[in-house]
Amino acid sequence: MIRKKKFDFFKAMQHLADDALKASKVLTEIIENYDPDQFSEKCQQINDIETDGDEDVKKTMNELYVAFITPIDREDIVQLVDKLDNIIDGINGLTYEFYYLNIQEMRPETDKFMDLINEAIAAVQQSVAEFSHFKNSKTLVQNIDNTNRIESLGDELYTKHLRKLFSEEENDPITIIRWQKIYGGFEKVLDSCEDCADVMGGLVIKNS
Template sequence: MLRKKSFDFFKAMEHLSTNALQASTVLDEIITNFDADELPQKSTTMHQIEDAGDDDIKKIMHELYVSFITPIDREDIVQLVDKLDNIIDGMDGLTYEFAYLHIHEMRPNTNQFIKLICDAVASVDQAVKEFSHYKNSKTLDQNIENANKIESLGDDLYTKNLSLLFAEETDPIEVIRWQKVYAGFEKVLDACEDCADIITGLVIKNS
């Protein structure tokens, strides 16, 4: 009788981080080449990635329930999966905000936000992929540090652009729109830092 192959929790989490990386690429395309008419179609791709991530999470949770042994504590897997989900949800949420806030064009410096987001998600993705062999990894610490540094840069960019928004924009509706969008950008960067911090804690715990 063939024995069932054990579920690879690390690979499952890596797949989830790959989903986040794909989502950042879609968000980059939406923002860099923003076209309100094309937003619904491009957003559909983002929503599909988010749905795939939800399916991955359901599978991981099911396996946590039925598996006798897990490579790290169950609650630690849940915690890391939740943080990865927050990154994807944050990017998906931005596409909804662009739609219901009736964004017609990107403001100056918006490209700086998406660059930070793409870099932060890429660092998290690499950190997740290195996590399974953290004892021998030569790049895990650097990727975690990168995610934290990028979040700090994001805080500065958020403060600067919010200040310019209130100082220069005379349309109160436009102020409300972009205050929400900037907060959405910062939320994604915060989620990346949270994920990196969780990995740091799990490395310490399991060392």
């Protein structure tokens, strides 16, 4: 009788982190070459990644139900998987906001939000890669701290652009409403990265 291969929970989490970075890269391409009449194909790519992530989450939860032994506590796996999934959901959500808010062009420095998001997700991805051997990792804590640092930079950028939005340089209330939501979407993704990093930091302490 062939024994079923043991499910690799760390590998499943790594796949989610990889998907988050893939989605972030596609969103960067959308923003750098923004065309409201042409971006549906790229948006579908992100939606496909998000759907793939949902399948990974479902499979991981099903494996948790039947696993006799897990590498860390079950509730901790659930929490970390959920935080990783939130990052992908946030990126996917931004594409819907571009659509239903009828965004016709990017505002100046929008790409700076994506620079920070890409950096934060890359730091999360590296943290997840190191998490399975956290006791011997020399870079895990550094990557967690780096994610928090990037999120703080995102807070500053968010505040700066909200101030510009509500200053006298912008007089159209519809534009203000639209971009307040868009900036909030960028901030939400960065917050999700920080949440994920904080969970890993807490689990390192718990399991040390």
